[in-house]
Amino acid sequence: QLKHSSATVMAAMDIGGRGGAATGAGANAGGARSAPIREEKVEVRAWIEKLAVDVEERGDDEDWEMEDWSKGHVVNQLRHLPSVAVVKQEGHKVFFRFRDMPPGTVYEAIDVSVGVEAGLIDDGTLAVLELDLGRPAAVRRLSDLVGEASAAFATAAAVASAEATGAIEPHAAKRRRCWL
16 A cells, blocks of 8 residues: 655655655765665655656757657656556655666666656666756655655755765756666
8 A cells, every 4th residue: 555645755764864765875975875765666756746747838849859758758757657656765855656667777867857867778668757856846746746745855855965965966967868
């Protein structure tokens, strides 16, 4: 049985200062984690539908000409995602995984909104959404799911941790990524 989505996302992001991903306590100086990243199942149907509508209504059709997948394809993938995602936070990113992805799975990250990227595997299936907590627009989108205070707390902790370790990447730094 799924927990209330905001409480579950907060648990995955370890909001409340018990250590782990959001506070940076899960990583040592070399960047290796001393404890596994916590993953939680979360009901996200309404949140994803809002994202799909936002992407569809943006007047950025010319920007999609550079992508391997069309805007219509990505919106369709968003609308047909499972209603439950597995959420985890690693540094300044929050990942919503919708498909089983064994370690080593390669996917292409496509910008769908400011601070939000869709990870599509080779057959065009949307498998993961990434929210960059270094981007205020992504934090606002996350707050729609978990609440403003929780998102602000997680963001401050994640960005501070990522800045301290140099983990924040330049925008669109790496398009092909490997699931770990």
